[in-house]
Amino acid sequence: MGEPGRTRPSGSARALSGAYDTALLDLDGVVYAGGKAIPHAVDALGAARAGGMHLAYVTNNALRTPDAVALHLTELGVPAEAADVVTSAQAVARLIADQVPAGARVLVVGGEGLRVALSERGLVPVESADDDPAAVVQGYGGPELAWGRFAEACYAIARGVPWFASNTDLTIPSARGIAPGNGAAVEVVRIATGAEPQVAGKPLPPMHRETVLRTGAERPLVVGDRLDTDIEGAFNGGVDSLLVLTGVTDPARLLAARPEHRPTYVDADLRGLLPGQPEVGDDAGAFGCRGWRASVRGGALELEGEGEALDGLRALCAAAWTEAGQAASRLDAAKVLARLGW
Structure with missing residues (x-):
């Protein structure tokens, strides 16, 4: 099982593409949507592959064969073979x-x-x-x-x-x-x-078993856009995860995530594989990430500071997840997320 008491996104001094040997990538909402590549996905995956990371594509979508999925990825500019694809x-x-x-x-x-x-x-x-x-x-x-x-x-x-x-x-x-x-x-x-x-697919054990058997991953990183499949599947399999915000999960849902739905890392898109990840610190009940400080007061989320919106979201995750017993409502979250442009 994954870390049961996660209260903040983790940091990583190393690029995720170097810290993990295999990326177990969801497809819909992560690599492509509606048949078209999601912005930055092709270049980011190419850079991760060039750096030595093995890329495997793990999808709950049972419609197409691995051959068809691999061909589609290759046509999008992401070279892949059928053996790189694992389906439900x-x-x-x-x-x-x-x-x-x-x-x-x-x-x-x-x-x-x-x-x-x-x-x-x-x-x-x-x-x-x-x-x-x-x-x-x-x-x-x-x-x-x-x-x-x-x-x-x-x-x-x-x-x-x-x-x-x-x-x-x-x-x-x-x-x-x-x-x-x-x-x-x-x-x-x-x-x-x-x-x-x-049921076989993510987040249940049969899918994780199939993925491990087919990829041979030793230090896998699950990369997905869904809390209830990708992230919970990683939790159930006891492996780390990266949530990207290019699919069905929006920041408000992320802040309200249950423990098994909390990713190890959060990033805007697949470019998150390439750098390290910032640490989220805490000081007297407030949580900071590169210029932002977040806290929960009276059951409401508060945010101070300035910087990149994604860092503000990471700080807010720490505040909301730590105070899960009085988790802020979507209305409360909307007030602070609006400041970050969400």
Whole structure:
């Protein structure tokens, strides 16, 4: 497990790309959004790779195959091979293979990534509840996934067939905004059946196991944009994490984070891999970071000083996380975050 009592972001005298041997990078909201590279991602990853850091791409999105993901990354200017990609489809396929007979049929509600991952485990993807499946697996299938696919899953589950889900992310970033993710689709089947799936993806142990097995990382750094998957997954795996603010997590959510959702480091984007990270100090109940001092008084966050906005946010994290018992409300947070431009 990660550090249970984290009350502030950590500092690092060394560049993170040198302090850790492998970056376990989420994709959606970190490297790209809606198919386009996030600003600074390509150059930052190139510099980290040139410095000797191994880059692995770990995604809860089960729609595409590792080959397709690697090709997309390469087209964006981030050279990658299929072996560099770990998906929740691979993790759930291993989870299923451990519980059903070799060569068993599996009803797939999702995309090509799930079918390929199942086939790699010697399992046979099928389309109908009438195909005598030994398991049902559900993964993100994109906006074109037909409603009838959910019905097939429900028919099989009602007969007692075990149900698996690649992940339960409720949302997914897109070029047009935040869209429903696989977790929203899982809720449809849960409501209809009253059943509960076995889940493989982040933040749960099957995904961490798959990642370690495939990357061989010894000093990994999880890099993500989601508190409830990327950061909690790092916490559960007992490894350090870097939250980047290019996806679904905004500063207000970060300040209100539960202990298992508090990242080791915080940065604006993937350029955070390249320098060291500043220390957050404390003095008489106030927390300072390079020109800023933050505190909690009367249940409200207060911020004094000047400097880079990100350093002010780091100081605010320390104040809010330390005083979690009287954590400031979103309204309180909004007042001080507005001063930093958020």
